[in-house]
Amino acid sequence: MNHFLDIHKTDPADLRGIIDQAGAMKAARNGRPRGAADDEQPLAGRMVALIFEKPSTRTRVSFDVGVRQMGGETMVLSGQDMQLGHGETIADTARVLSRYVDLIMIRTFDESVLEEMAEFASVPVINGLTDRTHPCQIMADVMTYEEHRGPIAGRKVTWCGDGNNVCASFLHAAAQFGFDLTFTGPMQLDPEPEFLGLARKAGRNIVIERDAKKAVEGADLVVTDTWVSMHDSQSSKERRHNMLRPYQVNAELMAHARPDALFMHCLPAHREEEATSEVMDGPHSVVFDEAENRLHAQKAIMRWCLGV
Ligand code: CP
Numbered sequence: 001m002n003h004f005l006d007i008h009k010t011d012p013a014d015l016r017g018i019i020d021q022a023g024a025m026k027a028a029r030n031g032r033p034r035g036a037a038d039d040e041q042p043l044a045g046r047m048v049a050l051i052f053e054k055p056s057t058r059t060r061v062s063f064d065v066g067v068r069q070m071g072g073e074t075m076v077l078s079g080q081d082m083q084l085g086h087g088e089t090i091a092d093t094a095r096v097l098s099r100y101v102d103l104i105m106i107r108t109f110d111e112s113v114l115e116e117m118a119e120f121a122s123v124p125v126i127n128g129l130t131d132r133t134h135p136c137q138i139m140a141d142v143m144t145y146e147e148h149r150g151p152i153a154g155r156k157v158t159w160c161g162d163g164n165n166v167c168a169s170f171l172h173a174a175a176q177f178g179f180d181l182t183f184t185g186p187m188q189l190d191p192e193p194e195f196l197g198l199a200r201k202a203g204r205n206i207v208i209e210r211d212a213k214k215a216v217e218g219a220d221l222v223v224t225d226t227w228v229s230m231h232d233s234q235s236s237k238e239r240r241h242n243m244l245r246p247y248q249v250n251a252e253l254m255a256h257a258r259p260d261a262l263f264m265h266c267l268p269a270h271r272e273e274e275a276t277s278e279v280m281d282g283p284h285s286v287v288f289d290e291a292e293n294r295l296h297a298q299k300a301i302m303r304w305c306l307g308v
């Protein structure tokens with residue numbers, strides 16, 4: 001049994017195996033309807049709990065559909081509706097759920113909730129986003145990059161904007177998959193030094209460049225995300241927007257990247273804020289492939305967790 005808690009906590013060979021299996025499973029579906037079962041049914045007889053303490057469209061639907069395609073069943077739970085939101089400890093919740101279900105995916109606020117769930121559950125736990133990281137997203141993003149452009153190793157990724165949870169998992173992936181990353185954004189929103197250090201220690205070229213145009217020079221992939229994450233206070237919105245406006249990904253900025261550069265955004269996007277529609281819907285954009293690949297990458301993650 002394996003937990004999937006973060007990219008930097010997962011062996012690089014296992015990460016590569018997950019990406020390869022995701023690609024093979026995607027190909028094997030061969031265009032069949034979304035609701036049709038896979039030929040292989042590795043989750044037959046398995047029950048998966050999907051716990052959400054924050055809103056979600058992609059994570060919720062892609063996990064739910066993925067489990068069903070592999071023959072399993074799901075229950076989608078909101079943290080607020082559970083005793084979790086009313087004082088029962090995470091440890092007790094983990095012990096109880098482990099008596100009913102075979103796998104737990106949780107989207108939560110503080111990383112400590114995920115860690116406590118994993119420590120006390122006797123079934124695998126998957127990180128469906130915390131305030132600090134979003135590993136399932138970046139597994140889908142690596143898969144998407146490689147589908148379009150081949151190996152991501154040795155490439156230059158430029159992250160524009162807020163050094164948030166999605167950026168953190170990109171830094172972890174830089175270390176594990178061997179690509180370089182330039183961060184461009186305001187100093188107040190730099191990625192955590194610990195995560196910058198991890199990627200540098202792994203030998204990657206990790207750069208902070210305040211000038212967005214210089215930062216995207218030579219980039220193979222330009223990535224951004226919302227300027228106000230779910231864990232950020234609404235009262236910080238105006239201040240964050242003012243700081244982040246110079247880092248908007250628009251056609252003029254994309255023109256400084258390599259001609260064949262890809263553009264990614266994990267979605268949901270706030271069009272004309274962190275990225276313009278011209279870029280979101282333009283020739284560099286693979287944002288909907290990323291969304292689709294959440295499904296395939298997470299199916300492979302679940303199989304790896306359960307060893308099936
Ligand atoms: N990208 C992503 O995780 O989207 P949701 O918040 O809709 O799940």
Ligand code: NVA
Pocket residue numbers: 129164165166225226228229230231266267268
């Ligand atoms: N950084 C965003 C990602 C949403 C998928 C958030 O945490 O709200």
